[in-house]
Structures are given as C-alpha cells and as structure tokens.
Amino acid sequence: MPEQKKIQNCELRLIQQDITDFEVEAFVFYAQPNLELGAGFGSAITRRGGQSIESELKEIGSLSVTEAAVTGGGNLKAKYIVHAVGPAFQEEQIEEKLHTTILTALKKAEEKEIRQIAFPPMGAGFYGIPLDASREVMMRAFEEYLSQGGKMEEIVICANDAREYRAFQSAF
Amino acid sequence: MSDNRATQSHKAKKLIERMSKKLNRQMVGSMAACVHCGMCTEACHYVLTNPDDPTYAPAYKADRIRKIFKRHFDWTGRVLPWWVGAKSIKTDAELEELKDIVFGKCTNCRRCSINCPMGVDYATFNRMARGLLVSVGVMPEGVAVVSKDQWEIGNQMGVLKEEYIDTLEWMSEELSDEMDDPEAIIPIDKMDADVVYSINPREVKYDPRTIADAAKIFFLAGENWTMPSEGWDMTNFGLFSGDDDLGGAVALRLYEKVSELHGKKLVISECGHGYRSTRCEGPNWSAHSVPFEMESSVLTMLRYIKEGRIEVDKTKNNVPVTFHDSCNNARSCGLFEEPRELLNLVVTDFREMVPNRSENYCCTGGGGAMSMTEYTPQRLKSAKIKADQLKATGAKIVVTSCHNCVDGLADLIRHYKLGMEVTQLVNLVANAVIVPEKIAVEEAATAEKPKEVAVEHSLEKFKILVVDDEDDIRLYYTVLLEDNGATVIQASDGEEALKLAKSEKPDLITLDLNMPGKDGGEVFEQLRKDPGTAQIKVCIITGRPELRRLIYNRPVPQPEGFLDKPVDDSRLLYDIRKILEVG
Numbered sequence: 099m100p101e102q103k104k105i106q107n108c109e110l111r112l113i114q115q116d117i118t119d120f121e122v123e124a125f126v127f128y129a130q131p132n133l134e135l136g137a138g139f140g141s142a143i144t145r146r147g148g149q150s151i152e153s154e155l156k157e158i159g160s161l162s163v164t165e166a167a168v169t170g171g172g173n174l175k176a177k178y179i180v181h182a183v184g185p186a187f188q189e190e191q192i193e194e195k196l197h198t199t200i201l202t203a204l205k206k207a208e209e210k211e212i213r214q215i216a217f218p219p220m221g222a223g224f225y226g227i228p229l230d231a232s233r234e235v236m237m238r239a240f241e242e243y244l245s246q247g248g249k250m251e252e253i254v255i256c257a258n259d260a261r262e263y264r265a266f267q268s269a270f
Numbered sequence: 271m272s273d274n275r276a277t278q279s280h281k282a283k284k285l286i287e288r289m290s291k292k293l294n295r296q297m298v299g300s301m302a303a304c305v306h307c308g309m310c311t312e313a314c315h316y317v318l319t320n321p322d323d324p325t326y327a328p329a330y331k332a333d334r335i336r337k338i339f340k341r342h343f344d345w346t347g348r349v350l351p352w353w354v355g356a357k358s359i360k361t362d363a364e365l366e367e368l369k370d371i372v373f374g375k376c377t378n379c380r381r382c383s384i385n386c387p388m389g390v391d392y393a394t395f396n397r398m399a400r401g402l403l404v405s406v407g408v409m410p411e412g413v414a415v416v417s418k419d420q421w422e423i424g425n426q427m428g429v430l431k432e433e434y435i436d437t438l439e440w441m442s443e444e445l446s447d448e449m450d451d452p453e454a455i456i457p458i459d460k461m462d463a464d465v466v467y468s469i470n471p472r473e474v475k476y477d478p479r480t481i482a483d484a485a486k487i488f489f490l491a492g493e494n495w496t497m498p499s500e501g502w503d504m505t506n507f508g509l510f511s512g513d514d515d516l517g518g519a520v521a522l523r524l525y526e527k528v529s530e531l532h533g534k535k536l537v538i539s540e541c542g543h544g545y546r547s548t549r550c551e552g553p554n555w556s557a558h559s560v561p562f563e564m565e566s567s568v569l570t571m572l573r574y575i576k577e578g579r580i581e582v583d584k585t586k587n588n589v590p591v592t593f594h595d596s597c598n599n600a601r602s603c604g605l606f607e608e609p610r611e612l613l614n615l616v617v618t619d620f621r622e623m624v625p626n627r628s629e630n631y632c633c634t635g636g637g638g639a640m641s642m643t644e645y646t647p648q649r650l651k652s653a654k655i656k657a658d659q660l661k662a663t664g665a666k667i668v669v670t671s672c673h674n675c676v677d678g679l680a681d682l683i684r685h686y687k688l689g690m691e692v693t694q695l696v697n698l699v700a701n702a703v704i705v706p707e708k709i710a711v712e713e714a715a716t717a718e719k720p721k722e723v724a725v726e727h728s729l730e731k732f733k734i735l736v737v738d739d740e741d742d743i744r745l746y747y748t749v750l751l752e753d754n755g756a757t758v759i760q761a762s763d764g765e766e767a768l769k770l771a772k773s774e775k776p777d778l779i780t781l782d783l784n785m786p787g788k789d790g791g792e793v794f795e796q797l798r799k800d801p802g803t804a805q806i807k808v809c810i811i812t813g814r815p816e817l818r819r820l821i822y823n824r825p826v827p828q829p830e831g832f833l834d835k836p837v838d839d840s841r842l843l844y845d846i847r848k849i850l851e852v853g
Contacts, residue, residue, distance in 0.1 A: 116431070135825075137415040138422030142430060144825045149799070152825045187407030188284040223421040223519070224414075226405055258422065259501075259523050 101270035106244040109252045112270060114263045115216075117256040118142040123214040124168070124178035125256070126203050128221060131183050132160050133167070138224060143179065147172035151179065163189075164198040166206040180207050180215065186225040193235050196221050200239035208249055216254040219262050229265035237269045278360045281406040285359065286342055288402050292514075293343060297395045301339045303388040304329060310382035310392065315631050316375055319654045328382040328392045331371050335399045365408045372399045373410050374645040378510070379597040379632035401512025409511065412641035416507050420520060425503035427471035433828070437474045438497060440848070441482040445489060448482075449705075454489045456481070459531060460496035465570070466533035467497050468504035468524060468548070470541045470673045476832045477673075479844070483700030484539060487571060490703055491579040495537075501527030504538045505673075506547030509598075510638030514555050521552025525560050535563045537570050540694045542596030542672035543636070546603050566605060568671050571699050572612045582702040587617040591698075592665035594623065594679060595630040596672035609671050612695055616702040623663045631656050633670070635678020653682035660688055667691045669698065680834055684813050691838070730755035732850055735776040737767040737793070738811070739785040743835075747780060750839055751846070764788025768796055771803045778850060781829075783812040783821070791821055798826035807849050811835060811842075 101112040117125050118139050127139060133155045135144050143151060154169040158181075161167060166182040182203040185195035200220060207215050220236055221227030240253060257263035278286075293301075310328035311317050317326045324330055333355070340347030340356035347356025359365065378393040386392075403409055404417070419428035435458070442456040457463070467488070473480045488495045501523040508517025528536050538545050547555075549564045574580045593613055599605040606627045613620050623630070634653040639645065660668055660683070668679055668690055679692045734756045736747045741762070748758045759774055761767035764787055771779060779797070783790035790810065797803045809831035810821060821829060830849045833841065846852075 119431075136418065137428060138418035141419065141428045142423060145430065145828065149825045188281075188288075188405060189407075190280055223516075224418045226407075226515075259424070259519070260526055261519055261522055 101267055103270050105241055106248075108240075108244050108248070108250050110240065110270075111252065111254045112263065112266050113254060113256060114258075114260065115256045116142070116258070117216055117218050118146060119175060120216055120254075120256060121175040122216045122254060123176065124171075124180055124207050124210070124212045125176050125216040126180045126182050126218065126220070128218060128225065129161070129166075129181040129183045131162060133158060133181060133183075139218070143172075143174065147174040147179075155181065164195050164202055166199070166202045168206050168210050168212075176216075178207070178210060178212060180212075182206075182220075184221050184225065185227075186221065188226060192221075192227065193231060196227065196232070196235045197239050200236060201243055204239075204243050204248060204250060213249065213251040214254070215250060215252075216256050218256055218258065219266065222262065223258070229262060233266050233269055278358070279362045279365075281362055281365055281408065282359050284406050285365065285402045286338065288405050289338065289398075290343065292398050292401065293339070296391065297398060298339075298343075300332075300390040300392065300395055301336050302344070304332060304336070304386075304390050305388055307387065309385050309387055310390070313382045313385035315379075315381070315634060315655050316648075316652045319652045325371075326375055328376070331375055331396065332390070332392045334368055334371055335395055362408075365403060365406070368399065369403050369408050369410070370645075372396050372403065373413065373638075373642055374648065377597075377632050377634065377637035377639050379636055380601045381597070381629070381632065384601060384628055397509075397512045399512070400510070401514060404511050404513050410642040410644060412643060413507075413511050413638060416638070416641050417511050417513065417516060420503070420505075420507050421516060424500065424523065425471040426505050426507045427475050429471045429474045431500065434471075434474055434502065435499065437478050437481070441478055441485060444482050444848075445485045448486065449489060454485075456485050457496045459499045460494075462532045462534075463494050463496040464534045465493055465495040465537050466528045466531055466535070467495055467537050467539065467567075468502055468544075469497070469539045470505050470544055471503055472673045472677075473539065476834070477676075479841075480539070480694060480696050483696045484567065486700050487574065487580060487696070487703060490706065491574040493579075496531065496533070498527045498531060504536075504544040504548045505541055506544065506552065507638065508555065509543050509547045509551065517547060517551060518555035518557065521548060522556040522558055524548060525552070525556065525558055528562055533562060535565060537565050537567050539567050540671040540673070540696055542598035542600075543674060545605070546598040550603055566599070566608075566671070568605065568609050568612060568695055571695065572608055572615075575612070575615055575699075580699075581704040582616050582699065583704055584616050584618050584702055586702045587698050588619065589617075589667055590619040590621055590663075590665045591617050591667040591669050592621045592623045592660070592663040593626070594633060594660075594668050594670040594675055595627055596670055596675050597630075597632050597636050599671055600630065601628050605671070609669075609695060612699070613669060616695075616698045617669075621663045621665050623659050623665075625659075631659055633672075633675040633678035634682060636674055640674065640677050640681070650682060650685045653678075653685065657682050657686035657688060660690060661686075665690065667693055669693055669695060671695055681814075684835065689836075691836075728755040729846070729850065729852060732778065732852075733757045733759065733774065733776040734846070735759050735761060735767065735770055735774065735779045737761045737764075737779060737785075737790070738782040739763060740782075743782075747842070750842060754843060764790070764793040767793050768803075771797055771806060772800070775803075776806060778807040778809060778830075778846065780809050780811050780846075783810060783817045784814050791817070791824065794821060794829065795824045795826055798824075807831075809833060809845060809849055811837060 420426040808829040813835035
C-alpha cells in the first residue's frame with residue numbers, strides 16, 4: 099500500500115518502483131559531473147530511452163555538484179529526466195550539497211512547467227549516503243521548496259526495494 | 271608529528287574514521303599476529319609467478335594496511351610509531367597506491383590465510399581495506415560499474431527485468447520442446463514452492479543454457495520449484511568490493527523475495543562467491559534471520575541422483591575431466607567432497623588436479639578481478655601457475671562450480687593456449703540424465719524422421735555474415751554454417767563488415783570484438799544506428815569476455831547473443847539457431 103501525504107498543495111507519495119520504468123512527467127537521475135549516464139539507472143536509461151538522451155547531454159556538456167539540467171525522456175515512460183549532480187562518497191559538506199541539489203532539481207523542473215516529479219532516495223546506495231540521512235535531507239528540502247511557493251503538484255519517492263521503502267516510511 | 275591529521279586529505283581522514291567502525295576482533299587479531307615468517311609467500315599465486323617482486327607477498331601487502339592500523343588504533347603505534355613501523359595514510363595519491371595493492375595484487379582467495387601458522391586472515395582485512403576505499407570513491411572503474419548496476423538495477427550485470435523474464439520464457443519454451451511436454455516449463459513466482467532457484471546474471475547474459483539445463487533437471491526430478499521475477503540474483507559484489515552495505519542490501523532482496531513466495535528452500539546455482547555471500551555472509555551483512563534452508567545446487571543434484579529422482583548415464587560424458595575448487599565454495603565454505611561425488615556419478619574419467627581442495631590455486635579471476643581490466647596483464651601473468659596445474663592433468667575439460675572461475679579459467683586457457691573447455695556440473699548432469707521412458711518414447715517417435723528434423727533445423731534460408739580478423743576462425747565458422755545450409759559471407763575487418771551488412775542484408779552477423787582498425791564495438795553501434803542495418807541480428811563472439819561490457823554500455827539495443835571463444839560446433843549452432851528461431 100503506497101504511503102502518501104500532503105505538503106502544502108503538493109501530494110507526496112512513496113512507492114516501490116523502478117524509477118526508469120515509471121510513467122511520470124519527470125524523474126530525477128543522480129548524475130555525475132561529466133553527465134555520462136554510465137551504469138545502474140544510467141544504463142537502464144540508455145537502453146530503454148534510446149540515443150536522444152545522450153545526444154542532449156552532449157550538448158549540455160558538464161555540470162558542477164548541486165547543478166541540474168533537464169533532457170527529454172526519449173523512449174522512456176517519463177517525458178523528462180532531471181539530471182541532478184549530487185555529492186558522493188563522504189565528500190565535504192555532503193548534506194548541505196545534497197539539500198541544494200534537490201532544490202536545484204525542483205527549480206529546473208519548474209522551469210519546464212513540470213508538475214509531477216519522481217525522486218530516488220537521493221545519494222543512497224552506490225554514492226554512499228545513508229538512507230536515514232537521504233530521507234531527512236529530502237524531506238527538509240521538499241518542505242522548504244513547497245513552503246516558498248513551489249508549484250509542484252505531485253512528488254513521488256521511488257524506493258528501489260523493500261529496504262529503501264521501509265527507510266522512507268517514517269516520513270509519512 | 272609527521273602523521274598530523276591536519277595534513278591529511280579529506281578522503282584519507284574519512285577512510286581512517288571508517289576503519290575504526292570496521293575493525294573487529296578477527297581483524298585486530300590478524301593485524302597484530304603476523305611474525306613475518308614468510309609462509310604466506312609460498313602460498314600466493316601472485317608471488318609464485320613473480321618471485322622477484324616482494325610487493326606481491328601477502329605479508330608486504332598486509333603491512334600497507336597494518337601500518338595504518340598501528341598508527342591509529344594500536345597503542346604501540348600511537349606511542350612509538352617509528353619502532354613498530356606505524357604510518358598513517360595522508361594523500362589521495364597514497365589512497366590510489368593502496369587501491370592498486372588491495373584490488374590489483376590480491377584476489378582474496380584465502381590460500382595465504384589457511385597457510386598462516388599464526389592464523390592471520392589477510393583476505394579479511396584486504397576486503398576491509400577495499401571497502402574503506404570504496405566508501406571514499408577510490409576504486410577501479412569496473413568495480414564502480416558493477417557495484418552501481420547491482421545497487422540500482424538489482425543484479426551485477428545490469429540485466430533489466432524484461433531481459434531476464436524474456437530469457438526465462440525462452441528457456442521455458444526450449445524445455446517444453448525438448449521434453450515434448452507443455453507442462454515442462456520454468457515456473458515464475460510460483461507460491462509455496464519447495465525450491466526457489468536463484469542464479470547468477472551471467473547465466474542470463476552469456477550462458478542461458480545453464481538455466482535450461484537446471485530446469486530440465488528440476489523437471490525430471492519432479493520438483494515443485496520456481497524462479498523469482500525479482501530478487502533473483504544470488505551473486506553479491508559486496509563480497510568483492512568490501513561494501514557491507516551493498517552486501518546486506520543484495521542479500522536481503524533475495525531473502526525477502528523467497529519469504530514473499532513462501533518458498534521452503536533457496537537453491538543457489540553454481541557460483542562460488544554467490545554461495546558464500548548468500549549462504550554464509552549475507553545473514554550477517556543484512557542482520558536478517560533467514561527462515562528457510564539454503565543449499566548449493568550441487569547438493570540438490572547429488573540428492574536427486576541418490577534418492578533416485580533422476581537417473582544418469584555417465585558414459586555420455588566420457589572425455590577426461592578435472593575439477594577446479596572455487597576458493598569461495600571450498601576454502602571458505604567447505605564444499606569439497608560433494609562436487610567430486612557428483613562428478614564421479616556423471617563422468618567416466620575424472621582426474622584430480624594437484625594441489626586440490628583447500629590447497630587449490632585460485633582461478634586468478636576471483637575477487638572481482640575479471641571486472642578490473644586495468645590489472646589484466648598482471649592477472650594473466652599470475653595465472654601461469656594455474657595453467658601449469660591444469661595442463662598437468664591431461665584433461666580436456668575443467669569443471670568448476672563457479673561462474674567467476676568459468677570466466678577466469680576460460681581466459682587463462684585462451685592466454686596459455688591449453689585447448690581445454692570449461693563447464694559446470696549442471697551441464698554434465700543435464701547431459702548424463704536419462705529421460706524417463708514416457709518422454710523417451712515420444713522422443714523416439716520424433717527421432718524416426720531424421721530427415722524432417724534436419725530440414726526443420728536447417729539454416730538453409732539464412733544468410734550469415736561472419737566477421738573476424740583471423741582467417742582460420744572465419745573459415746571454421748563458414749564451413750560449419752555452410753554444412754548446415756546457411757549462405758555465408760565473410761568480412762575480415764570492421765569497414766568491410768559495415769559495407770557488406772548494407773549491401774547484402776544478412777539475417778545474422780557473427781561479430782568479433784577485438785579487431786584492428788574499427789573494433790567490433792564501434793561496428794555494432796554503427797549497425798544498430800543505421801536504419802538499413804538496425805534490424806540485423808548480431809551474435810558477438812569474443813575471446814576477451816571483459817570487453818563485453820563495452821557493448822552493454824552503448825546506447826543502442828543489445829545484441830541478440832554472446833559467445834566466448836573458443837566456441838565448439840554444438841554451442842555455435844545451438845545459439846545461432848536460437849537467435850534465428852530455428853527449430
């Protein structure tokens with residue numbers, strides 16, 4: 099049973115779902131500064147989404163940590179992908195940078211008139227941010243964004259497995 | 271003080287902080303107990319093949335980590351660092367140097383550990399050091415790729431769910447056809463099964479025949495079994511990368527899926543590190559109490575024969591075979607005798623290699639080494655001792671119960687030109703299994719029409735483009751495929767292949783990866799991107815399996831098949847018929 103709650107006028111939902119195979123207006127991909135899609139979700143995006151996404155990324159070039167860019171979703175079920183370059187591997191000021199990254203991703207999505215967006219547990223897993231820290235920072239960033247007039251109507255957190263799902267349940 | 275932490279890089283500080291959380295009694299004991307007697311030196315395959323290079327000695331490698339431990343966590347090193355050789359790690363360059371030691375000069379095979387009179391388990395703290403480096407983002411590129419695939423896609427080869435399900439359905443159809451029985455299928459997500467079968471993603475990507483072989487055995491044994499649609503990967507790269515969080519997450523996915531299906535027993539296909547991770551280490555990493563039994567498929571198959579649930583005819587496997595003990599199955603989990611017992615039931619000529627069991631040498635591809643291409647030259651050099659060991663058996667086939675070992679052994683067999691094949695017990699059991707009379711009668715009825723069968727399986731209407739820079743390989747494929755009815759055209763390099771693909775429009779291309787000029791990866795991507803050739807089916811055939819990842823990372827649909835060189839007649843024809851949907 100998916101968890102859900104309202105923050106301001108935005109519906110926040112928690113589901114267990116492969117984010118790259120999710121029908122949503124946009125989802126966030128935790129990107130690297132060189133914007134190469136690489137392995138993991140990046141590989142799934144490449145293989146399911148087709149070549150247009152990579153071509154758009156080549157046009158953009160590279161980004162710094164906390165920056166974000168939007169591309170189309172190619173053949174994916176999502177219309178857009180927000181490529182957000184987050185911090186990784188215990189780097190300095192990791193939580194502050196993660197917070198800024200989430201806000202940047204939401205802002206970039208808004209610029210494209212996106213109103214429904216899915217996030218993975220940001221920075222958790224491969225990039226080493228503990229799930230509890232990821233949840234705390236994400237929830238704080240969503241509340242800050244929405245309390246300052248953010249226009250997103252629905253935010254979906256896509257847990258990749260039951261372990262991630264359970265870690266986020268306490269936020270609902 | 272020379273080790274003042276203010277001079278340390280951020281990553282070095284974080285590594286030391288985390289080390290304090292990872293040290294346990296076993297590791298501290300191992301850190302403190304070494305007396306530098308040199309016994310480990312004689313046990314390590316890296317040292318035995320690099321006798322003039324002391325940096326390969328386990329004691330030397332261990333000292334790189336022990337110095338840090340002593341400087342920060344042992345009172346002698348804190349008070350008298352110069353006396354006990356304590357030294358911190360300070361710069362990012364030193365982290366890179368440590369990376370090349372713990373990832374590039376050790377496969378964590380634990381042969382040194384069992385030969386240490388002081389009980390020092392170097393592999394345990396080598397693994398810890400790997401994990402510390404991974405936690406600050408210092409790791410070989412291949413380790414990053416595989417880890418990310420397993421974290422995010424759920425298996426370490428990035429197999430998407432639809433690809434996995436397609437493969438199971440394909441193998442299920444094969445089984446139904448072979449048994450001529452619509453009930454002979456691979457059940458997916460069946461509730462309350464007695465056996466839930468988990469596999470290595472390598473089986474899906476490169477060797478689906480092992481899935482079909484296992485399915486045939488389960489079917490003939492009358493097993494109430496299933497395969498899960500998710501959480502099916504029993505491998506665990508956390509064992510190799512030292513990332514306990516990954517180890518726990520991966521193990522938990524599998525355990526929870528079996529529980530969700532109410533499975534009574536988890537059977538783990540033949541994979542050394544998968545067995546150790548799932549059966550032995552996973553419950554600790556995941557802090558999960560596993561409520562069902564877990565078993566290697568080697569034991570399952572042996573039990574089926576002993577209980578009379580399947581019958582085998584060992585004369586069907588009459589080529590001389592030897593057995594390679596996987597380090598994780600044997601040294602770490604004590605699986606010594608069961609594979610031999612099974613092997614003796616299904617082959618006529620089994621020859622032990624020497625040394626064997628816990629003293630066997632590593633395949634040299636363990637510990638994730640096959641994913642770290644930057645260390646390939648030193649890996650293959652260190653494989654000399656394994657090559658000599660294999661050659662001395664005089665066997666034609668080496669059997670192993672580990673997919674990592676399959677790749678490691680196949681690579682060194684190619685490198686040292688040993689002319690041997692590598693296979694697994696499941697393949698030998700499936701080949702030796704006697705199909706019961708009811709099914710055999712139906713098979714016999716079909717067999718009465720050999721000409722019709724031959725026509726049905728013929729490649730007569732297909733045009734195949736063979737691409738390889740080696741003349742003898744092109745000739746071998748061409749003769750074999752033409753003998754089976756195909757029209758064959760040949761290209762010896764990438765440019766010619768692209769040209770012929772456009773002009774001749776073949777039904778299938780067999781494509782070598784490692785060619786001078788335009789390599790197979792580039793050719794493949796161009797074929798897929800060109801609307802005129804995008805639909806042509808492609809089977810990659812490579813002698814360098816580590817290059818396969820270069821194909822998977824390309825932003826185009828995947829090839830229809832993969833084969834490793836050397837490839838035998840039956841394997842080549844089997845896979846080509848599958849791809850072309852013949853028979």
